[in-house]
Amino acid sequence: MTNLIEITDLSVEFRGPKNGFFRKKSSPVHAVDNVSLNIVKGEALGLVGESGSGKTTLGRALLRLVEPTTGQVHMNSTDGKRNITSLDAKQLRKAWQNMQMVFQDPQSSLNPRMTVMDTIAESLLVNGIAKNIRDAKTRVVEVAESCGLSSDQLNRYPHAFSGGQRQRISIARALVTKPEFIICDEPVSALDVSIQAQILNLLCKLQEEMDLTLLFISHDLIVVAYICDRIAVMYLGNIIEIAPTKTLFNNPMHPYTEALISAIPSNNPDDITGETLLASDAPGSAGERKGCLFSPRCRYADGKKCSTIKPALTDTGDGRMVACHFAEKLSLTGFGNH
Ligand SMILES: Nc1ncnc2c1ncn2[C@@H]1O[C@H](COP(=O)(O)OP(=O)(O)OP(=O)(O)O)[C@@H](O)[C@H]1O
Ligand code: SF4
Ligand SMILES: [Mg+2]
Known part of the structure; x- marks a missing residue:
């Protein structure tokens, strides 16, 4: 078993605003508190815990969408080992081609003024993988179809889609650069139960087809159990238990x-x-x-x-x-x- 992601002593502290007449600093929030954790290549690891336990902050810190206060994150990609925490802005943008995030609310994470084609193609263009939209089209159609979207839907805007379809667009956008690692933050919480199952099945299928490693964040243990090999339980910024799914549930x-x-x-x-x-x-x-x-x-x-x-x-x-x-x-x- 090889670890794709190695997290060592990772902490994220948010400094509160200064309060009161003397502008006294409020105490910092330890959203992630010295977390060490490995994510095995090819596994789906669930991250559960109640609201405010630090799940999203940990996920975002792995990609440095929020800067860790201390600690390190290493990624053992097929093209070599990288210390994500020490990359400069340019190197980090390149690393993001290989590590992506899918958010809870597809409505707010999609630009309403961009067509689905432009939305999915964006990281190919920004990262110079495709020179123009015509260049990007083959890959966009391929990934859209693997996410259950048809090519004739690609010129529409996000408002013309249902919540489940919008989440398919978000997943296609995350997968277009063929990343090895995906963080899904509550990807089905905003969806109807019947649509939740479709999106979970889609993620399972894509994980197998693309040999993806998943960090799946949710407050819903049943959803996590459906998709994950192991589950990590978070409490006030700390991992307090981590075990294979069946073991954790039974015992x-x-x-x-x-x-x-x-x-x-x-x-x-x-x-x-x-x-x-x-x-x-x-x-x-x-x-x-x-x-x-x-x-x-x-x-x-x-x-x-x-x-x-x-x-x-x-x-x-x-x-x-x-x-x-x-x-x-x-x-x-x-x-x-x-
Ligand atoms: N930008 C921020 N500034 C200050 N505090 C923050 C910020 N983001 C998160 N926090 C705090 O950090 C803690 C962890 O928040 P986080 O959003 O990571 O929890 P979560 O487990 O994802 O919760 P939920 O299940 O509600 O999504 C909370 O106390 C939250 O208020
Ligand atoms: S019994 Fe275990 S979980 Fe409960 S307070 Fe003591 S150390 Fe913490
Ligand atoms: Mg969250």
């Missing part, structure tokens, strides 16, 4: 993962829900506390150790890593048992 080892799984709706109204497994609704802030960041909400927290010592993300030997002092001792409930 979670972190109390927060257990709570997320218990919150998956089932057909049985007597089933417990995530709320009952969390001691509090508010996730709190990564800047406020020592110890385990999950401790104020954890029903297994041991007063002393959990509130004073931060648990490290530790390899448990079965392709899984967990950050909980009591991971080996707890017997948590997986999907299907709740």
Whole structure:
């Protein structure tokens, strides 16, 4: 197994605006907090966690759409290893041909004044891969068709398409330069359930055909399970568990993962829900506390150790890593048992 992406001690800190009469600085937000993570060539890795846990910021930091505060990102492409974090602007633009992002809302990520042809062709033209739109046409038609769009739709504008079709356009635009790595940030959250399945199936098909490596960001565990080989769980900027999808679902080892799984709706109204497994609704802030960041909400927290010592993300030997002092001792409930 080769790692396509190697993330080492990556942090992103947002400085808040200065507040009050004395223009005192508000405390920084640790959106991504010292994350180390590898993404294996050809895999689909899911990234889950509640709103504000830092999923989008981590995804954007990998492409340097937001600048990391510290840490490094390496990419082992077929044409060599690159330290993404040390590239200058010109080198970074070139690296983007090989690493792309698909966003949640196709409506706002597409320029309403550009035809679909121009939209998909743009990175071929900007990067000098095609000299003009005529040059780009063959590749644009090819990628559009592989995304389920017909060539006679290419001269239309985005408003003439449904949400699902617009997401197909976004995916085609991301794939036109034949990247090895794609980050999909909530790519189906804005779509109807029936259309969600079509887009997920499309991503699975493209991943296989193009030998893509995917980072798939979502707050929906079921959607992630459908498409991903492994799942990483994020909490307040930290990865707190990472495991193969089946292992994570059947046998979670972190109390927060257990709570997320218990919150998956089932057909049985007597089933417990995530709320009952969390001691509090508010996730709190990564800047406020020592110890385990999950401790104020954890029903297994041991007063002393959990509130004073931060648990490290530790390899448990079965392709899984967990950050909980009591991971080996707890017997948590997986999907299907709740
Ligand atoms: N540009 C920014 N400036 C200041 N704070 C930011 C900025 N972008 C994100 N944040 C903060 O960083 C944290 C992580 O945000 P992020 O959008 O990465 O979370 P997320 O897991 O993607 O959430 P969601 O599921 O709602 O998309 C949040 O506290 C958010 O308020
Ligand atoms: S370290 Fe303690 S507070 Fe944190 S998840 Fe484990 S048991 Fe809960
Ligand atoms: Mg997000």
